[in-house]
Amino acid sequence: MDVRVGDKLIMKKNHPCGSNCFDVLRIGMDFRIRCEACGREIMVPRVKAEKSIKKILREEKEGEPPKSYSYT
Numbered sequence: 001m002d003v004r005v006g007d008k009l010i011m012k013k014n015h016p017c018g019s020n021c022f023d024v025l026r027i028g029m030d031f032r033i034r035c036e037a038c039g040r041e042i043m044v045p046r047v048k049a050e051k052s053i054k055k056i057l058r059e060e061k062e063g064e065p066p067k068s069y070s071y072t
Helices: 046-051
Strands: 008-011 021-026 030-034 041-045 054-058 067-070
Touching: 030 046, 041 046, 046 054
Parallel strands: none
Antiparallel strands: 008 021, 008 054, 021 030, 030 041, 054 067
């Protein structure tokens, strides 16, 4: 799965604060993601994170059309 630092992830389940949108801060064996609503940062194992991603939103560079990826 092509997840990059700076992407926004829409997850299948909500964070306890009620939001399901997270920013990717770090990738590797674990993902460090930040909840957009409350700002809480969490480390999630890569396998678990990839299973719970609903959609990846990526801001493209100038001149490229925006892309979003949906995994179901």
